[in-house]
Amino acid sequence: MASQSSTMRAQVLEKFNTPYVLKSIPRPPNPTGKDILVQVQAASYCHTDAVFASGAMWQDLPRVGSHEFASVIVEVGPDVSPSLKLEVGTPVGIPSRAFPSCGVCDECGNNDGDPESYGVYCTKAGNLGLSRDGGFQEYCIVDSRQVAPIPHGMTAVDTAPLMCAGLTIWNALGQAKVKLEAGGGQGLRIAISGAGGGLGHLGVQFAVKLGCDVIAIDTGEKALYLLKEIVRDLGPLGSKVTIVDAKSQAAEDVRWAVCGKPEEPALEGEKGVNGVLILPESQQALEYGVKLLRNHGTCVMVSFPKEGFHIQPRDLVFRHISMVGVLVGRNRQLRAMLNFAAQEGVRAKTTTYSLEQLNELVDDYHKGASGKLVVDMSK
Ligand SMILES: [Zn+2]
Ligand SMILES: [Zn+2]
Structure with missing residues (x-):
């Protein structure tokens, strides 16, 4: 893939209980193994983002938040299974878990029909937006086995809030x-x-x-x-x-x-x-x-x-x-939920913000704004 720029915009949490800082950071490297590189189109704010920002969860900073987002695939790693039908240009929704999963534990081996060696409930699993950088940035590396193709008729803003909530x-x-x-x-x-x-x-x-x-x-x-x-x-x-x-x-x-x-x-x-x-x-x-x-x-x-x-x-x-x-769900459940939402017209009530307006979004969240608050990268 021709890389247009080696840097990208990202909203970074540098210290707990402080606003996000809009920065220019290096773009993620080319994906390896079963990973894919995606361009983020919409990223939703979850209560857990607020809990993380208060310092009550993982302690590793700096961190790019958002663990429910929607994007388009930009590059596919060499070991991504063709059976997942993920190609450059495929729009995908991305949940937090699991990135990465260890691939060898009991959860990864006995995963109730999810992609091979991939455990959403892997006890060593990390979470995008929490232990790894998530969706409040222009590009992100994710695991091909955690995503769900976005069905026809659903926008990125429709999809993002469904990935966790x-x-x-x-x-x-x-x-x-x-x-x-x-x-x-x-x-x-x-x-x-x-x-x-x-x-x-x-x-x-x-x-x-x-x-x-x-x-x-x-x-x-x-x-x-x-x-x-x-x-x-x-x-x-x-x-x-x-x-x-x-x-x-x-x-x-x-x-x-x-x-x-x-x-x-x-x-x-x-x-x-x-x-x-x-x-x-x-x-x-x-x-x-x-x-x-x-x-x-x-x-x-x-x-x-x-x-x-x-x-x-x-x-x-x-x-x-x-x-x-209940804690989120498996990949096959994510796909079923998203397809059902597309067919039956289940949509979050959303308020959208640009990436630059993320701290405004957070203020509105704490003031009790209703529905889901979503960063729309096209804004
Ligand atoms: Zn969440
Ligand atoms: Zn595991």
Whole structure:
């Protein structure tokens, strides 16, 4: 490939709790092995970027953030498998994990159908944007086995927020026993706590389009407004969503209003939602969500507050409620999620910024801007 310039623009975090610094840094070298070189087109900001920038995760700086981005392949490494159908010019979405994966551990060997010797859950895995430089730069080296080709009709800005937020919430629905294919949620009722946030508003769309009935829970004007917009955009399917303001509506009232209250108190365990996804880092959100579950229901934790959650083992013992967690997902799940989003019209509500405006984006994030905030490299 003819290299136009040996340097590129990048937003670099040099010290924790300080703004990113726009710099000119060397362009990545030609890709080796199974790696590919991509030109970034859009890069989305995730809550984890904020956590990293506070110094609460990896300690190695300087770092280029963003672990959910979209790009076009510029150069393909010599050992990239032709079966992946990745060529120069192919548009691809890129998640954080795993770069690199070790290729020899049990996770890399037994990877549930992902590309050979590649483990998203490799215990030695690094993460783009966290332990390696990510998407807030013009070019990036990534692993050919971690990416997903962008389906026709999806833009880079559409794709980027799905690479962490979209994949995580898609798999959270799977953990709540929704079958992840068209109609797979038929007959299931799912509650999403924090439904008006970045992950939540994608979760509402995925759940409804998979066939679920949804209780979309949040608090605050911005989040509830975003939910109303999502319901409006869903058209007739919007009737499958019940928006709940957790500040003014008690969990018990919501449960009986939506699921029906049985005449005999002994039968109450039969009525409730099948699964609840907990997105806020809040004990109240967890307790509220668990109260909505029917017996044998599943509570899926996506957030992981530093101080932890207090749980009631009696919910697990007497109501047979399961509690599980979710961390992004495998490559085959990433591809399935992206194809489903393209076909069914699942899109994040985005606000876009130029690469130069990244610190403005971060300020807006901390002020509670709704939807997903995305750097659009074409701006
Ligand atoms: Zn993320
Ligand atoms: Zn490994």
